[in-house]
Amino acid sequence: MFDYKLLESLERIGALKSFEAASQELNITQSAISQRITNLEQRVGSILVQRGKTLSLTATGQALANHVIKVKQLELELKHLMNDSVKPHALKIVVNADSLATWWFKATKEFNLTHDVMFDIMIEDQSRGLKHLEEGLVLGCLCSSDKPLNGTRCYFVGNMEYRFYCAHHFYQRYFTHPDRQHSINQAPAIIFGSADKLHKQTLQQWGYQTHYPYHICPSSEGLAHMVTNGQGYGLLPVLQAEPFNEQLVDIFPDQPGIQVPLYWHYWHQSGSVLDKLSQLLVGERTKGLIR
Structure with missing residues (x-):
């Protein structure tokens, strides 16, 4: 039988990438949390934390962290079913930034209030969010991949148009020059991050360097x-751009909108609260908010 205090310490170190941050969150000393990990490694007979410039869990360490995440979720689910309101139900999920900025909170407001849920939201690009679910760091993920992982369910939520x-x-x-390629070469673009490939891939598909x-x-x-503000040009969700229509120019009005599909992935047997959230996200009302 595992000591779940040790496992919780390991999970927090893996999530926060820091012994110091984990000790502060658990309200114990850094020396104490280091001793917990040493004890756990001795019991398991394997290194669980890779200590270096970037702290990370080993494969065995991550497997143990995934286990304690699921156990904690099952405990919360049991308390929920027993009407134990001492601690709100926590759901750790991944959502892409554009969904958070447009439709997510409108879709989940009533659910949040009805079920006394505490969302623990990680922000990740829609093309990369699934890795956090695969690593066991979260219970659900909204992303653009339609390929479910083993042990998870995957449902189409809707398309976001950009x-x-x-x-x-x-x-x-920049864009009154007769040669559109010249304009693209000169005009400063704005992208979300180095992992955001949608801007570049779309222009390539349209034949531009x-x-x-x-x-x-x-x-x-x-x-x-x-x-x-005129600091650059970029891809925006049509939903996000609508309030600023008078201030903005659609640079490629003759091109079709870029449709980015969103899929909701979540672990099997994660509890009724997550099931209810999932039903909400794949319902017609949510599709209407995304359009």
Whole structure:
């Protein structure tokens, strides 16, 4: 039988990537949490934490961390069924930034209030979020992959439409040149991060070379503000751009909108609360909010 205090310490170290941060969250000394991990490694007979410039869990350590995450979720589910309201139900999930900035909170507001849920949300690009579910760090994931992992369910939620926008004065400065390729080469783009490939891939699909200057802004709201302020051009969800229609120019009005599918993945047997959230996300009302 495992000592779950030791496993919880291991899981927190893996999630926070720091002995110090984990000790502060668990309200114990750094020496105490180090001793817990040493004891656990001795019991298991294997190194569980890779200590170096970047702290990470070994494969065995991650497997133990995944186990304690699922056990904690089952305990919370049991308390929920027994109407034990001492501790709100916690759901650790991954959601892409653009969904958070547009439709997510409208879709989940009533659910959140009805079920007394504490969301623990990780933000990740829609093309990369599934890795956190695979690693066992979260219970659910909203991403663009339609390939379910073993032991998970996967449902289509809806398509988010994106278009290239810029401010009027930015358009006049860069995009009135007769050669659109010249404009793309000169105009500063704005992308969410180095892992965000949608901007580049879309331009390549439309036949443009993709050597251009760019800002990196890892905030959906921040990226939209940079575009509306004329600091660059970029892909915005149509939902996010609508309130700023008078301030923005659709750079490629003759091109179709870029459709990015969203899928909800979650672990089997994670409890009725997660099942209810999943039913909400794949329902017609949510599809109407995403359009």
